[in-house]
Amino acid sequence: MARIRTDLPDPAEIRALIDSEGRLAVRVTPGAKVESLEVSTKGLQAKVRAKPEDGKANEAVRQMLAKALGLAPSRIEMLRGATSREKLFQVNGMV
Structure with missing residues (x-):
């Protein structure tokens, strides 16, 4: 897995996007040159370097989210969007 940029958003900014049921929507760009997480309007x-094959990009996003939130990757589960750019994750233990 490639290195993640050190300018990850503040975990509080990401937590603010998690709904009351612990779900987090993420738009993913696979095959990017640089891995990053950005909070926008x-x-x-x-953005992950992994290609969208055999779930590699999905796993890269899950790992990146875990690192940004300071959680174990096992506490983040994909609910839907395995083949889509729009993904929904369940973040356990945040709400």
């Missing part, structure tokens, strides 16, 4: 944007 449209929500959370994730």
Whole structure:
């Protein structure tokens, strides 16, 4: 897995996007040159270097979210969007 940029958003900014049921919507760009997470007016944007094959990009996003939130990757689960750019994750233990 490639290094994640050190300018990750403040975990509080990401937590603010998690709904009352612990769900977090993320728009993903696979195959990017640089991995990053950005909070914008449209929500959370994730860019990962991994290609969208065999779930590699999905796993890269899950790992990046875990690092940004200071959680174990096992506490983040994809609910839907395995083949879509629009993904919904369940973040356990945040609400």
